Amino acid sequence: MSAQPIVGILGGMGPLAGAEFLRQLTLLCPATRDQDHVRAVLWSDPTIPDRPAAMFDGGPSPAPGMIHGLRVLEQAGAGMICIACNTAHLWFDEIQAAIKTPILHIVDAAASDLARQGIAAGARVGILGTTATVKSGLYHQRLAARGYAPLSLDDAEMAATSTPSIKCVKRNDLAGSFAPLVAAVKLLKDRGAAAVVLGCTELPLAAQAGDRAAFGVPVVDTVEAHARAAIAWAKGELRVARAAE
Amino acid sequence: MSAQPIVGILGGMGPLAGAEFLRQLTLLCPATRDQDHVRAVLWSDPTIPDRPAAMFDGGPSPAPGMIHGLRVLEQAGAGMICIACNTAHLWFDEIQAAIKTPILHIVDAAASDLARQGIAAGARVGILGTTATVKSGLYHQRLAARGYAPLSLDDAEMAATSTPSIKCVKRNDLAGSFAPLVAAVKLLKDRGAAAVVLGCTELPLAAQAGDRAAFGVPVVDTVEAHARAAIAWAKGELRVARAAE
Numbered sequence: 001m002s003a004q005p006i007v008g009i010l011g012g013m014g015p016l017a018g019a020e021f022l023r024q025l026t027l028l029c030p031a032t033r034d035q036d037h038v039r040a041v042l043w044s045d046p047t048i049p050d051r052p053a054a055m056f057d058g059g060p061s062p063a064p065g066m067i068h069g070l071r072v073l074e075q076a077g078a079g080m081i082c083i084a085c086n087t088a089h090l091w092f093d094e095i096q097a098a099i100k101t102p103i104l105h106i107v108d109a110a111a112s113d114l115a116r117q118g119i120a121a122g123a124r125v126g127i128l129g130t131t132a133t134v135k136s137g138l139y140h141q142r143l144a145a146r147g148y149a150p151l152s153l154d155d156a157e158m159a160a161t162s163t164p165s166i167k168c169v170k171r172n173d174l175a176g177s178f179a180p181l182v183a184a185v186k187l188l189k190d191r192g193a194a195a196v197v198l199g200c201t202e203l204p205l206a207a208q209a210g211d212r213a214a215f216g217v218p219v220v221d222t223v224e225a226h227a228r229a230a231i232a233w234a235k236g237e238l239r240v241a242r243a244a245e
Numbered sequence: 246m247s248a249q250p251i252v253g254i255l256g257g258m259g260p261l262a263g264a265e266f267l268r269q270l271t272l273l274c275p276a277t278r279d280q281d282h283v284r285a286v287l288w289s290d291p292t293i294p295d296r297p298a299a300m301f302d303g304g305p306s307p308a309p310g311m312i313h314g315l316r317v318l319e320q321a322g323a324g325m326i327c328i329a330c331n332t333a334h335l336w337f338d339e340i341q342a343a344i345k346t347p348i349l350h351i352v353d354a355a356a357s358d359l360a361r362q363g364i365a366a367g368a369r370v371g372i373l374g375t376t377a378t379v380k381s382g383l384y385h386q387r388l389a390a391r392g393y394a395p396l397s398l399d400d401a402e403m404a405a406t407s408t409p410s411i412k413c414v415k416r417n418d419l420a421g422s423f424a425p426l427v428a429a430v431k432l433l434k435d436r437g438a439a440a441v442v443l444g445c446t447e448l449p450l451a452a453q454a455g456d457r458a459a460f461g462v463p464v465v466d467t468v469e470a471h472a473r474a475a476i477a478w479a480k481g482e483l484r485v486a487r488a489a490e
Contacts, residue, residue: 002290002292002293002310004292011267012279012282012284012285013279014271014279014282015267015270015271015279015282015283015285016268016271016272018267019264019265019267019268019271020264020268022256022260022263022264022267022287022289023261023264023265023268025260026259026260026261026264027261033295034257034258034259034260034291034292034293034295035291035292035294035295036291037257037259037260037291037292038260038291039257039289039290039291039292040257040260040287040289041286041287041288041289041317042267042285042286042287042289043286043321044267044284044285044286044287045247045284046279046280046281046282046283046284047247047249047279047280047282047284048247048279049280050278050279050280065247072286072321072322075320075321076288076317076320076321077317
């Protein structure tokens with residue numbers, strides 16, 4: 001049996017995001033044949049309770065369902081786990097505490113991608129995502145801890161730009177999703193953002209619908225960034241450890 | 246914890262085919278929210294030895310690696326397993342014997358899709374795929390057992406049509422892959438094929454690169470057909486059992 005390390009993927013939130021993570025894990029891996037690719041195991045449970053509903057409307061917690069999936073991945077041999085959903089990271093500390101296998105935090109992957117694109121600590125970085133992700137400060141706290149200065153849009157600006165872009169992607173209107181995303185990036189750029197993080201699974205699809213030159217600043221595709229970090233881990237180029245270690 | 250059935254997916258052969266299966270399992274499922282989708286667990290081990298090399302050149306058998314993956318899926322709770330690779334089905338009997346969980350044979354899924362498209366037993370059905378799949382008779386035997394009359398191309402015809410189409414897809418030349426696929430389908434249609442099965446993971450991508458009306462006959466996308474059958478199983482509309490049961 002192969003001794004290559006195994007990337008665990010907690011998917012299903014939504015199910016396309018998990019499939020897209022696995023696709024990017026393949027497309028971004030330097031390989032000339034199947035056998036050069038990364039071993040992976042993916043748990044896709046779309047029945048995990050809705051994350052924004054749990055966060056804002058007193059709905060049931062997604063944590064027990066996520067912990068079950070993480071344990072399946074651990075038992076299957078995963079040496080490191082990626083959660084293919086930005087909003088799910090709001091439960092990061094609780095679910096990481098429930099398993100021994102380290103989870104690669106998506107904001108850490110985004111930070112590595114900022115560095116890869118030459119954006120150094122101290123820079124202003126725009127954060128786009130669902131209202132839940134932006135309002136929770138998920139990216140803000142963790143990027144600020146690395147020395148970046150995070151910026152985001154206010155409620156009215158999100159309602160006019162990033163939220164319609166996300167909604168277009170969700171109804172498969174990729175063509176319609178591009179212009180409002182450009183408008184959102186431009187607002188952040190005008191306030192001094194040296195780069196903009198696309199902190200949800202829909203916005204990277206919107207960004208693919210047009211010419212990235214329209215943004216005028218580097219953007220971080222968090223699905224790609226997460227997959228790149230997972231490949232680096234599998235190749236022994238990145239260490240991922242639990243916070244206590 | 247959810248009690249919804251879990252579809253197991255043996256992927257990695259190659260890794261994009263497994264990701265595409267999960268994508269189709271999502272896109273083809275009638276759903277208005279994440280929670281309506283099918284639960285799944287996917288084992289993606291691209292390090293499993295090459296299937297054509299094992300078949301034709303005395304390379305190491307992929308069976309032990311596949312059996313390991315099947316056991317992981319079984320232990321994770323899969324109630325039924327799909328193998329997201331046509332050629333891997335050449336080891337079907339050996340690997341099914343090693344686990345209790347039933348495997349949904351991809352040719353049975355293709356046969357269900359022929360019926361769905363109104364192609365009744367007795368009809369001539371063209372088979373396209375890799376040389377390994379076509380020469381092994383994988384589709385021929387199992388479709389003939391259901392009363393279909395399978396047809397395929399000879400070596401020179403494959404070398405001139407379906408093989409170049411597959412090669413174009415493998416090097417991401419989707420535009421170039423379409424015309425040779427149309428030529429392959431036309432040869433089979435001219436010999437009386439009432440439908441043509443795209444029996445590999447590349448040809449369905451080639452078929453998406455142009456207008457399907459160019460084929461002049463219904464085609465079976467085996468990735469879609471396999472995912473449709475898995476959804477039917479998860480919804481309780483399809484029974485999948487081991488041959489002995």
